[in-house]
Amino acid sequence: MSAPLLVVRRGHVALLTLNRPDTRNALSGEAMFAAFEQTFAELNADMGVRVAILTGAGTAFCSGGNVAEMRERTGMFAGSPAEIAERYRDGIQRIPRAFEALQVPIIAAVNGPAIGAGNDLACMCDLRIASSTARFAESFVKVGIVPGDGGCWLLPRVIGHARAAEMALTGDTIDAEEALRFGLVSRVVAPEALLDEAMRLAGRIAANPPQVLRWTRQLLQQARTGTLDEALNAAGRLQGLAHHTADHAEAVAAFFERRTPTFTGGAA
Secondary structure, eight states, X not given: OOOSEXXXXXXXXXEEEEXXXXXXXXXXXHHXXXXXXXXXXXXXXXXXXXXXXXXXXXXOSBOOSOHHHHHHTXXXXXXXXXXXXXXXXXXXXXXXXXXXXXXXXXXXXXXXXXXXXXXXXXXXXXXXXXETTOEEEOOGGXXXXXXXXXXXXXHHHHHOHHHHHHHHHHOOEEEHXXXXXHTSOSEEEOGGGHHHHHXXXXXXXXXXXXXXXXXXXXXXXXXXXOOHHHHHXXXXXXXXXXXXXXXXXXXXXXXXXXXXXXXXXXXX
């Protein structure tokens, strides 16, 4: 079987593709969970990677959980309630934890339906761009379950409580234009332009110092749950480190010399 998550480097950008088109890129199985952990660990270790893009193979971004396994009560959905809870912890919940540990910014290029856990997967990313063919649904209630992958934590932080409650409690599907109005995505483009648009945005991000990009993402992640004092303390600590990087010196020199800076991520 081919890898569940394909990785292609394009300069400083890592293009990640969910590669289970036969299941519409459902998030199930040890191979898929481990692929996120391993891939993200490799991205963290490679300072040459400044930004990542996540998309899906085939016509779907991600269909969420495997409904066939739900029907058969197999895989993650087998056993007693306590056993299922443990399988969630040891299974799909490893994905949001991997995103929390990821150091590089990541863009979701939503090429098609993002349903259930697929919608939550898009919310795990820092930025979201949608094809006009994309659809979104926090659809767990439609199959009689709750968002077991952390969707009730993720979605309100992207679109606010009221909109998140509307999506989660109705389970209704919204199209790309409504997702844009909700603030779930930042732009909608034609299907054939999606990856080019994502690469352009990635390029704008990747033009900046790699270590500072990672620290900035860290501060954004911390700000989701931390207090203002905690945010200020973290910002001060990382700012002290940033002022002693070679890239800061290069950025200041380039500013005065009126040229484009060249960033390496190296120490001062």
